[in-house]
Amino acid sequence: MDALVSERVRIPRGKLLYRQGDPLTTVYGVRFGTLKTVLTLQDGRSQITGFHLPGEIVGLDGLGKMAHVSDAIALEDSEACVLRFDELQELARELPSLQMQIMRLMSNEISRDHDMLVMLGAMRAEERLAAFLLNLSQRMSTRGYSATEFLLRMSREEIGSYLGLKLETVSRLFSRFAESGFIQVKQRQVKLVDMDALRQLVGSRC
Amino acid sequence: MDALVSERVRIPRGKLLYRQGDPLTTVYGVRFGTLKTVLTLQDGRSQITGFHLPGEIVGLDGLGKMAHVSDAIALEDSEACVLRFDELQELARELPSLQMQIMRLMSNEISRDHDMLVMLGAMRAEERLAAFLLNLSQRMSTRGYSATEFLLRMSREEIGSYLGLKLETVSRLFSRFAESGFIQVKQRQVKLVDMDALRQLVGSRC
DNA sequence: CGAGCCTTTGAGTTTCCTCAACCTGAGTGG
DNA sequence: CCACTCAGGTTGAGGAAACTCAAAGGCTCG
Numbered sequence: 001m002d003a004l005v006s007e008r009v010r011i012p013r014g015k016l017l018y019r020q021g022d023p024l025t026t027v028y029g030v031r032f033g034t035l036k037t038v039l040t041l042q043d044g045r046s047q048i049t050g051f052h053l054p055g056e057i058v059g060l061d062g063l064g065k066m067a068h069v070s071d072a073i074a075l076e077d078s079e080a081c082v083l084r085f086d087e088l089q090e091l092a093r094e095l096p097s098l099q100m101q102i103m104r105l106m107s108n109e110i111s112r113d114h115d116m117l118v119m120l121g122a123m124r125a126e127e128r129l130a131a132f133l134l135n136l137s138q139r140m141s142t143r144g145y146s147a148t149e150f151l152l153r154m155s156r157e158e159i160g161s162y163l164g165l166k167l168e169t170v171s172r173l174f175s176r177f178a179e180s181g182f183i184q185v186k187q188r189q190v191k192l193v194d195m196d197a198l199r200q201l202v203g204s205r206c
Numbered sequence: 207m208d209a210l211v212s213e214r215v216r217i218p219r220g221k222l223l224y225r226q227g228d229p230l231t232t233v234y235g236v237r238f239g240t241l242k243t244v245l246t247l248q249d250g251r252s253q254i255t256g257f258h259l260p261g262e263i264v265g266l267d268g269l270g271k272m273a274h275v276s277d278a279i280a281l282e283d284s285e286a287c288v289l290r291f292d293e294l295q296e297l298a299r300e301l302p303s304l305q306m307q308i309m310r311l312m313s314n315e316i317s318r319d320h321d322m323l324v325m326l327g328a329m330r331a332e333e334r335l336a337a338f339l340l341n342l343s344q345r346m347s348t349r350g351y352s353a354t355e356f357l358l359r360m361s362r363e364e365i366g367s368y369l370g371l372k373l374e375t376v377s378r379l380f381s382r383f384a385e386s387g388f389i390q391v392k393q394r395q396v397k398l399v400d401m402d403a404l405r406q407l408v409g410s411r412c
Numbered sequence: 413c414g415a416g417c418c419t420t421t422g423a424g425t426t427t428c429c430t431c432a433a434c435c436t437g438a439g440t441g442g
Numbered sequence: 443c444c445a446c447t448c449a450g451g452t453t454g455a456g457g458a459a460a461c462t463c464a465a466a467g468g469c470t471c472g
């Protein structure tokens with residue numbers, strides 16, 4: 001796998017790694033930092049389709065059209081390794097396990113997207129934010145960071161865009177969660193105090 | 207591709223093709239009929255993640271976990287061809303074009319899901335239904351059916367689940383669209399009268 | 413240290429949901 | 443063949459959730 005990494009790119013905060021419509025010749029593995037992928041409609045409305053942490057692959061969604069279908073933007077100074085898609089394909093031919101690995105990655109992305117559909121389609125604002133925090137917590141912990149205390153790399157507005165809510169709603173929810181003693185928030189520093197309460201929030205509703 | 211089709215299965219209306227949690231050894235190509243895929247939460251709430259017409263592949267989302275992550279249910283008497291996944295993988299090794307084709311399929315599904323995320327996250331009820339009808343129209347027409355007149359295979363409730371709305375809301379929207387002269391509806395028979403108006407609905411909002 | 417962005421909070425509004433009643437049409441049994 | 447039943451669909455009234463608009467305070471970064 002490492003043999004594929006032909007080069008690396010640094011993406012300063014706020015800069016694009018790729019742009020909607022760019023021809024797709026490469027996909028990227030996030031090395032460090034955080035990216036968001038954003039899909040923009042003709043009328044200017046946009047939706048964040050994902051936040052991407054180190055170890056995750058971005059760009060796979062454009063493979064069918066051989067062109068990127070979203071913008072990828074760095075939320076903080078980040079680095080990604082470049083995976084030339086033709087080389088990847090070449091190597092996959094010789095290495096069935098890699099082929100399987102790629103499919104697994106894509107399948108997991110589909111699965112993740114379906115979870116998001118449930119979130120946007122069937123959950124209330126409160127539940128969405130709780131689910132978001134728990135998901136982030138889980139991902140941070142698998143990367144060796146604290147599961148309970150971390151820094152949000154994204155603004156309230158970006159969280160809102162991801163969750164299908166307005167920034168004011170997100171802000172109010174943070175305040176409400178803090179009031180209820182579920183979390184502590186100081187700006188973008190978040191501490192999950194009562195994860196069980198959050199889990200119950202997500203799992204509740206009948 | 208045809209060599210892969212080891213067998214076919216008929217799925218009578220309302221019956222399951224596979225169930226959430228089933229070990230994944232096969233994926234399916236819809237032959238005729240219509241399927242829905244449904245993701246259910248612990249608390250019983252569920253979300254329809256897709257409607258699947260002939261020519262589409264279902265089951266790819268479970269590949270990462272090697273287990274199905276949704277239920278697939280027939281909306282009408284349907285038939286699917288069974289693609290054994292191990293054979294598929296085997297053949298893909300020899301046939302790079304097939305490998306590419308599978309990736310393309312999965313990528314398209316990711317892309318489609320992202321469009322759904324935008325719909326659920328950034329669009330109003332009215333826009334969602336308009337987008338749904340236009341999408342269905344487009345898919346019917348690529349299958350050789352009329353782009354303007356077709357039979358909905360799903361109930362108002364199922365449309366609602368897919369679009370993140372309640373059945374009453376869907377019903378009211380149908381009535382409103384009909385009143386405005388955009389469509390004609392009689393039960394599940396729909397006729398798109400003014401597709402441009404529908405397109406404008408989707409593309410509006412600033 | 414100032415400018416601008418991000419965030420918080422409040423008040424009022426809109427959208428969609430909930431609950432409820434009623435209608436319609438397809439299938440069933442007398 | 444007709445009345446009955448029942449699931450699916452429509453429509454209305456009222457309410458809740460989230461949005462919009464607005465104002466003010468707090469960080470961050472140049």
